[in-house]
Amino acid sequence: MMPAAGAPSTRAPRDQRRIAATARRSSRQESLAESAVLPALPAQSASRLRPPCILVSRDADSYHAPPVPIAAPSRPVVRPCARLLPPAAAGVAAARRKRGDDVWPLRRRGVDFGWVVALQRAPADPRTVERAWRAGEPVFAPGMLGDGPVRHAAAIAQSLRMFDRLRRGGDFLRELERRLADDAHLRYAGSTVDHSDPREIERVFVDAHEGTRKVAEHLWAKLAWIADDGTDRSLRIRFSSGHEQLEDWLQQTAATARWVDEFAARAFPECAAVAGCAPLLATLRTLIARPFRLSERIVYNNAPGGGAVFHHDAEPGQLGVAYNQLEGRTAWLTLAKRRLARLLVRCGAARHERAAMARLDRDGDEALWRLLNRDIAFCQQLSAHGALYVLVAGDSILLPSHGIDDVAWHSVFALGERPSLAHSYGIFPDV
Numbered sequence: 001m002m003p004a005a006g007a008p009s010t011r012a013p014r015d016q017r018r019i020a021a022t023a024r025r026s027s028r029q030e031s032l033a034e035s036a037v038l039p040a041l042p043a044q045s046a047s048r049l050r051p052p053c054i055l056v057s058r059d060a061d062s063y064h065a066p067p068v069p070i071a072a073p074s075r076p077v078v079r080p081c082a083r084l085l086p087p088a089a090a091g092v093a094a095a096r097r098k099r100g101d102d103v104w105p106l107r108r109r110g111v112d113f114g115w116v117v118a119l120q121r122a123p124a125d126p127r128t129v130e131r132a133w134r135a136g137e138p139v140f141a142p143g144m145l146g147d148g149p150v151r152h153a154a155a156i157a158q159s160l161r162m163f164d165r166l167r168r169g170g171d172f173l174r175e176l177e178r179r180l181a182d183d184a185h186l187r188y189a190g191s192t193v194d195h196s197d198p199r200e201i202e203r204v205f206v207d208a209h210e211g212t213r214k215v216a217e218h219l220w221a222k223l224a225w226i227a228d229d230g231t232d233r234s235l236r237i238r239f240s241s242g243h244e245q246l247e248d249w250l251q252q253t254a255a256t257a258r259w260v261d262e263f264a265a266r267a268f269p270e271c272a273a274v275a276g277c278a279p280l281l282a283t284l285r286t287l288i289a290r291p292f293r294l295s296e297r298i299v300y301n302n303a304p305g306g307g308a309v310f311h312h313d314a315e316p317g318q319l320g321v322a323y324n325q326l327e328g329r330t331a332w333l334t335l336a337k338r339r340l341a342r343l344l345v346r347c348g349a350a351r352h353e354r355a356a357m358a359r360l361d362r363d364g365d366e367a368l369w370r371l372l373n374r375d376i377a378f379c380q381q382l383s384a385h386g387a388l389y390v391l392v393a394g395d396s397i398l399l400p401s402h403g404i405d406d407v408a409w410h411s412v413f414a415l416g417e418r419p420s421l422a423h424s425y426g427i428f429p430d431v
């Protein structure tokens with residue numbers, strides 16, 4: 001029984017096919033830190049089974065192709081897509097906006113970085129895209145999703161309304177229950193709150209069944225604040241499986257991963273705008289040069305004044321990340337780690353590139369953290385070197401992850417006056 005011996009009320013009856021809000025009432029009372037609640041998970045038993053839907057089809061032509069070789073660039077391979085006006089340039093910003101330019105204040109958690117101006121949105125040619133990807137640089141893909149956001153407008157609007165309710169204290173399980181009420185395979189299996197993580201709101205578990213057979217278990221959706229800061233009302237929902245603290249997802253079978261993807265796709269139908277986007281899949285097929293799946297999905301609801309500080313997503317087995325804007329806007333600072341290191345050398349934060357790379361790897365470097373995340377002049381430097389982007393609905397940005405040193409570092413800012421919606425998917429080899 002999941003999630004815990006001693007907490008039987010967190011588990012719905014075996015024959016229950018719907019997520020039951022009533023079952024969760026007592027689970028809230030039993031909420032403990034995840035590490036204390038979850039027992040050792042048994043080995044996954046679903047590896048021989050397939051979910052009813054495979055979201056990313058295997059490309060026979062690329063199946064045996066070797067991985068793309070990595071080459072560190074000697075110079076930037078990105079084009080400036082946005083620029084940053086200083087905070088004092090409010091008059092210029094207003095004039096440019098009046099002229100029809102896409103201009104927004106760039107603010108995050110009390111820091112006013114100035115005004116971001118979108119410059120140009122012409123897609124890069126395929127050769128430039130491939131060079132950037134190989135170099136660990138981000139690939140900005142304006143309009144990649146085509147009319148996907150329009151075709152899925154109703155689901156997108158529903159998700160935005162759901163996040164608004166959740167921000168006001170709404171019930172996450174009830175929201176999922178509504179979304180999965182008629183699902184024939186996914187059954188509620190408990191919910192927990194990790195009180196050691198101030199950002200976590202609730203994690204809801206489901207198991208996947210085919211008839212009377214359980215084919216995947218310990219699948220979860222976790223609702224959390226993006227930042228541990230009361231002024232940032234940004235929310236996100238991550239889909240994964242197993243013990244998060246033990247990083248079980250790194251070991252999950254492809255079949256379990258597909259059920260996790262199914263969980264996300266059934267709870268958030270607008271997933272189809274990404275997972276069914278032929279141009280995006282074709283681009284990824286070219287870049288990845290092997291079969292892949294889009295997993296470890298995260299639904300983002302970045303709220304005004306919020307966003308994510310600089311980080312990377314280099315994880316074992318993860319080839320990169322595809323972030324897709326479905327509604328509203330976000331601004332991004334993103335560039336290859338090696339180029340970021342060179343800029344740190346230029347501004348005196350390290351004596352040479354190797355020292356800067358090592359400094360980026362170090363935990364607890366408060367001075368570096370402040371430089372990366374709260375220093376207006378350094379933000380201007382990054383912008384001047386082509387690392388600033390503005391994403392609007394329909395845009396994607398692809399973040400390669402070839403390893404700990406060849407990965408796109410990134411930082412996100414919510415733009416506009418209301419929370420936006422985006423889906424971010426990890427890119428994994430499909431084996």
Ligand SMILES: [Fe+2]
Nearest residue numbers: 311312313410
């Ligand atoms: Fe990230």
